[in-house]
Amino acid sequence: MRSKFEIGFIGITVFITLLFFLVIGSMFLIPSFDGFLNALFSEEMGFAISLTLYTSVISAFIVMIFSIPTAYTLSRYDFPLKSIFKVILDLPMAFPEIVVGIALLMFLGANGIGSFLESIGITFVFNETGIIIAQFFVAFPYAVKIMYSAFEGIDSRYEFVSRSLGYSQLKTFINVTLPMAKNGLFAGAIITLARCIGTFASVLFVGGGILMKTETLAVSMYLNLSTGDIDLAITSGILLVIISLITIAVMEKYIDNSY
Amino acid sequence: MFLEVKDLSVDLREFKLKDINLSVEKGEYLVLIGPTGSGKSVLLETIIGFYSPDNGEIYLNGEEITNIPPENRGIGIVYQDNMLFPHMNVYENIAYGGRNKIPEEELEKKVKDLAKQLKIDKLLSRDVTTLSGGEAQRTSLARALIANPKIILMDEPFSALDITTRTKLRAIIKDISIHHKTSFIHVSHNFNDVWNLADTVGVMKDGKIHQLGTVSEVFSKPENNFVADFVGVSNILKGKIVEIAPDVAKIELENGTIISSSDTECMSKLYGQNTKNNVYKDKGGENDRKDEINDDNKVLIAIRPENIIFSKEKFQSSARNQLKGKIIDLIKNGPNILVKVDVNKVIIQGLLTANSADVLEMEVNNEVYLSFKSLNVKIIDKYHSFEL
Numbered sequence: 001m002r003s004k005f006e007i008g009f010i011g012i013t014v015f016i017t018l019l020f021f022l023v024i025g026s027m028f029l030i031p032s033f034d035g036f037l038n039a040l041f042s043e044e045m046g047f048a049i050s051l052t053l054y055t056s057v058i059s060a061f062i063v064m065i066f067s068i069p070t071a072y073t074l075s076r077y078d079f080p081l082k083s084i085f086k087v088i089l090d091l092p093m094a095f096p097e098i099v100v101g102i103a104l105l106m107f108l109g110a111n112g113i114g115s116f117l118e119s120i121g122i123t124f125v126f127n128e129t130g131i132i133i134a135q136f137f138v139a140f141p142y143a144v145k146i147m148y149s150a151f152e153g154i155d156s157r158y159e160f161v162s163r164s165l166g167y168s169q170l171k172t173f174i175n176v177t178l179p180m181a182k183n184g185l186f187a188g189a190i191i192t193l194a195r196c197i198g199t200f201a202s203v204l205f206v207g208g209g210i211l212m213k214t215e216t217l218a219v220s221m222y223l224n225l226s227t228g229d230i231d232l233a234i235t236s237g238i239l240l241v242i243i244s245l246i247t248i249a250v251m252e253k254y255i256d257n258s259y
Numbered sequence: 260m261f262l263e264v265k266d267l268s269v270d271l272r273e274f275k276l277k278d279i280n281l282s283v284e285k286g287e288y289l290v291l292i293g294p295t296g297s298g299k300s301v302l303l304e305t306i307i308g309f310y311s312p313d314n315g316e317i318y319l320n321g322e323e324i325t326n327i328p329p330e331n332r333g334i335g336i337v338y339q340d341n342m343l344f345p346h347m348n349v350y351e352n353i354a355y356g357g358r359n360k361i362p363e364e365e366l367e368k369k370v371k372d373l374a375k376q377l378k379i380d381k382l383l384s385r386d387v388t389t390l391s392g393g394e395a396q397r398t399s400l401a402r403a404l405i406a407n408p409k410i411i412l413m414d415e416p417f418s419a420l421d422i423t424t425r426t427k428l429r430a431i432i433k434d435i436s437i438h439h440k441t442s443f444i445h446v447s448h449n450f451n452d453v454w455n456l457a458d459t460v461g462v463m464k465d466g467k468i469h470q471l472g473t474v475s476e477v478f479s480k481p482e483n484n485f486v487a488d489f490v491g492v493s494n495i496l497k498g499k500i501v502e503i504a505p506d507v508a509k510i511e512l513e514n515g516t517i518i519s520s521s522d523t524e525c526m527s528k529l530y531g532q533n534t535k536n537n538v539y540k541d542k543g544g545e546n547d548r549k550d551e552i553n554d555d556n557k558v559l560i561a562i563r564p565e566n567i568i569f570s571k572e573k574f575q576s577s578a579r580n581q582l583k584g585k586i587i588d589l590i591k592n593g594p595n596i597l598v599k600v601d602v603n604k605v606i607i608q609g610l611l612t613a614n615s616a617d618v619l620e621m622e623v624n625n626e627v628y629l630s631f632k633s634l635n636v637k638i639i640d641k642y643h644s645f646e647l
Binding site: 155157158160161163164165167168171175176179180182 | 304307308309328329330331332334335336338342345346355359360402403406408
C-alpha cells in the first residue's frame with residue numbers, strides 16, 4: 001500500500017509525462033500521410049537531413065575534443081578567476097539561443113573579425129562552416145557541464161594511485177580517468193549531438209537560412225512554416241523528434257550504471 | 260636513512276602541515292596516529308608527491324625527491340577504500356601496477372605468485388565491485404607490491420574491515436615487511452596496528468608531529484600532555500617539582516599531595532646537565548635546592564590507569580606512592596572497570612578487572628587506597644603542554 005506522499009508524487013510525475021507525450025505526439029497529427037511521404041522523399045528534405053547530420057556530427061566531435069580537457073581542468077585544478085571562467089562557459093545556456101546567433105554574427109561579421117577573415121579568403125558566415133560554429137557554441141556549455149559532473153564523480157585518488165604505479169598524468173588520464181568517466185562521456189556526446197541537431201536560431205543567423213544551402217532540419221521547419229508548406233514543416237519536426245528519440249534511447253541502453 | 264623528511268611544510272589553505280621531520284629506515288614500519296584532521300593523510304600524499312611542499316625536502320634512498328613527479332618516486336600507496344579501478348578485474352588491477360615495469364611475458368607469473376601469497380589467486384577473474392573488504396584490500400596491496408616500491412604508504416587500510424580480516428591482513432603485511440624488507444608508513448586510528456606492526460610511532464595533531472619514537476617510548480614516556488592523553492594516559496596532573504634527588508623527584512600537586520617520580524631521564528631533560536650535576540652534588544642539601552625550585556619547575560605528570568593498584572587497606576609495598584581517596588564513579592569499559600577516585604580534590608583514574616572490583620567491593624563513596632610505583636610516574640616536558 002503506497003502512502004499519500006508516494007501517491008501524490010507519482011501522480012504529478014505521471015501527469016507531467018503524459019502531458020509531454022501528448023504535446024510531442026501532436027507533431028505526428030499530420031494532415032495527410034501522402035503529403036508526409038512526398039515531403040519526406042523530397043529533394044529539399046533529403047538535403048536538410050544530410051546537412052543536419054553532417055554538420056552535427058562534425059560539431060559534436062569538435063565539442064567533445066575541446067570540452068573534455070576544459071571540463072577536466074575545471075574539475076581538478078584551481079587557478080585565478082576560475083569562477084569567472086565557469087560563469088562565462090555557462091552563460092550561453094542561460095540566455096536565448098538567438099542571442100548566441102547575434103553575438104556570433106557580430107563577432108564573425110563585418111563588424112568583428114569578418115573583414116579581416118574575408119581579406120585572407122576565409123568566410124565563416126552564411127555557409128556550412130557558419131552552421132558548425134553556431135552548433136559548437138550552443139552545444140559546448142552543455143557538454144562541459146555533463147563532463148564536469150562526470151569528472152567530479154571520480155575520486156582523484158584513483159589517479160593518485162595510477163601515478164604512484166609509474167604512469168604519467170597523460171597515461172593516467174587515458175588508462176584510468178577516461179574509462180571511469182565513460183558514462184558521462186557517452187551521455188555528453190549524445191546530448192551534444194542532439195543539441196547540435198536541434199540548434200535553430202543561431203544556425204539561422206550564422207548560416208543565413210538559405211534554401212538548399214544552409215537549410216538544416218530545424219531551419220527547414222521554419223522556412224516551410226513561413227511559406228505555408230505545412231507538410232514539409234511537419235515532416236522536418238517529426239524527423240527531429242525521431243532523431244532525438246533514437247539518441248536518447250541509445251543513451252539509455254548503453255549507459256552502464258554499475259559505477 | 261632510507262626515507263627522510265626534513266622541515267616539511269605544506270599550505271593547502273584550509274589545512275597546513277608544519278615543520279614535519281621524520282625518518283624511516285629500510286624495512287622499518289612507522290605507524291602515524293592522531294585525531295581526525297591532524298594531517299596524517301596529507302603527509303602521506305605529500306611524501307608520495309601529490310601535494311607540493313612550500314618548504315622542506317624529502318629524500319628517498321639518498322636521492323632528493325621533493326620535486327620529482329609521483330610516477331618517478333617509486334612509492335606505493337594503499338587507501339582505506341582500496342581505490343581499485345572499477346573498469347578492470349582483479350587480475351587487471353594487479354597487472355596494471357607492473358605493466359610499465361615488468362615485461363609482459365613475466366607479468367602473468369608475477370601477478371599469479373603475488374595473488375597466491377596474498378591468498379587472492381582464486382579471485383583473479385572477479386569483478387572488483389563484487390569483492391569483500393578484505394579481498395579488495397589484498398588486491399590493492401598486491402597492486403602496490405607488484406610495482407616493487409621502495410616504500411609503501413598505507414592510509415587507514417584496515418579501518419573498513421572486520422576484526423578477523425584485519426588480524427589476518429596484519430599478519431600478511433607484517434610478513435611482507437619482514438621478508439621483503441619493505442618500509443611502511445601506515446596511518447591508523449587503531450592502537451592494535453601499533454602494537455602488532457609498528458617499529459616506530461608518530462603522533463600527529465594540527466599538522467605537526469608531536470612525538471616520534473619507538474612504541475615503548477611513545478606509550479610509556481609521552482612527551483606532552485596531548486600525546487599522553489591520545490595514547491591513553493588518562494591521569495595527567497599538574498604539579499611542581501619540590502625536591503630532586505639522584506633517583507627520585509618529588510612533585511607537589513595542586514592539592515598539596517606529594518608524588519614521587521623516578522623519571523630521571525626526563526628530569527635531566529627538563530633541567531639540563533647543570534641541574535643534574537647539582538643534584539648529585541647537593542644530595543640532601545635542601546637549602547641549596549630551594550633556590551632552584553620555583554614556579555618555573557611546574558610540570559605535568561602522567562600515570563597510566565593500569566599502573567595503579569587498588570586496596571581497601573594501606574599495605575607495605577615497594578610502591579613509593581600511596582594515596583587515600585574516595586570513589587566517585589565506576590565506569591564499565593569492556594571487561595574492565597575504570598575507577599575514578601577523588602584524592603583531596605584531584606581526580607585519579609585506575610583500571611581494574613570486573614572480578615577484582617567485586618573482590619575489593621568497589622562502590623561509589625567507598626574509601627580506597629591507590630598505590631603506584633615512582634617508576635610509573637612520567638614527567639611530561641613542561642614546555643610542550645597543549646590544550647586537549
